[in-house]
Amino acid sequence: MQIALAPMEGLVDEILRDVLTRVGGIDWCVTEFIRVTERLLPAATYxxxxxxxxxxxxxRAGTPMRVQFLGSDPQCLADNAAFACSLGAPVIDLNFGCPAKTVNKSRGGAVLLREPELLHTIVxxxxxxxxTQIPVTAKMRLGFDDKSVALDCARALxxxxAEQIVVHARTKVEGYKPPAHWEWVARIKEVVSVPVLANGEIWTLEDWYRCRQISGVDDVMLGRGLVSRPGLARQIAAVRAGEQPGEMSWSELQPLLLDFWQQARRKLAPRYAPGRLKQWLAMLTRTYPEASALFAEIRREQDCERIDRLLGATTVKAGWAEAVL
Known part of the structure; x- marks a missing residue:
């Protein structure tokens, strides 16, 4: 059984990948998509x-990372993938699921699900x-407008x-609206001979139980559910190991939230760092009442030093700081 952290563009960057994988339970993660159009990208981009x-x-936790590409030019994607391998990419993942309008307009992501033949050619x-030793994997949705070609797309990949397929169990048009159609994951599993992972609407341990029952697959990719409930992968992993799946407390999450902020402060310009913290905090409000209270305090704050004080970053005990840095 595998538990993967989803590649969410504009959200799961290297900072959040670092923090979430240190919670535990995640077997592998994926980069935000690297968009390829007509040229070989420089090493600096990677x-x-x-x-x-x-x-x-x-x-930092030792969780393997895959490099994901998005585009529609088979040869250009192939050349960039080969270059990424030379830089150390252990697995190449191909994105056929992104629903963003700007991406789809330039023939990237989910819009390619209208062309199963092109999917086959790209892969x-x-x-x-x-x-040959580098695996190639893919992520897809159930289609663009409808699900009529979902099985054809899976077969094409x-x-x-593709040695593994992640299925986000919604079409592009359905976006992120509930429900996720996990029964279609089961249908795809029946027509391909490679491992299939289920993705979409897994917010809790109970959702995972239901997804596994309906989809017939044990392997899952967690996205917004894991960002909102950082201990979810660890809970699922505990069940997998026959252990008791405990919830992650707010007090356990606080050091990681502080570390996330400190990394954002180091790596991002002062005008951008507060937005990244608020983005994650807003998602944590789904699970933690304490996150709602903290978000209310800082939602209009742009001064990094004042946010430091609100988070307690300037008064945190040395031992706590050492534990998270």
């Missing part, structure tokens, strides 16, 4: 979006170009050479 390449393509070229 190192910016995937700085873990400097550390053996893994997070085939990437698989043929990257070193598998027959093209």
């Amino acid at each position: 190192h910016k979006l995937a700085p873990e390449l400097f550390d053996g393509a893994q997070t 085939r070229e990437v698989r043929r170009t990257v070193p 598998a027959e093209g050479g």
Whole structure:
């Protein structure tokens, strides 16, 4: 059984990957998509979006990281994938699920689900170009407008050479609106010979139980559910190990929240760091009442030093700081 952290563009950057994987339970994670159009990207682009390449393509917790690409030019994607492998990418992942309008307008992400033949060609070229020992995987939705070609798309990916398929169980048009159609994951599993992971609307341990029952797959990719409930993967992993799945308390989360803020302060310009903290805090309000109270305090705050004080970053005990840094 595998539990993966989803590659959410504009949200799960290297800072959040680092923090969430240190909670535990995550078997592998994926970069935000690297958009490829018509040229070979420089190494600096990869190192910016995937700085873990400097550390053996893994997070500080030792969680393996895959490099994800998005685009529609088979040869250009293949060339960039091969270059990423030369920089240390251990797995190449291809994005056929992004629902963003700007991405879809430029023939990237979920819009390609209208063209199963192109999906096959892209995966085939990437698989043929990257070193044979480097796995190629893919993520898809159930279609663009409807689900009529979902099975054809899954077959195209598998027959093209994808060794694993993550299925976000909604179409592009459905976006992130409930429900996720986990029964379609079961249908896809029946028509491909490669492992399939279920993704979408897994917010709690109970959701995971239901997803597993309906989809018939044990492997899952967690996105917003894990960002909102950082202990979710650890809970699922505990069940997998036959242990008692305890909830992650707010007091346990606080040091990680502080560490997230301190990393954002170091790596981002002062005008951007507060927004990143508020983005994560807003999602944590779904699980923690304490996050709601803290978010209310800082939602209009832009001064980093005042946020330091609100988080207690300037008065935190030395032992606590050492534990999270």
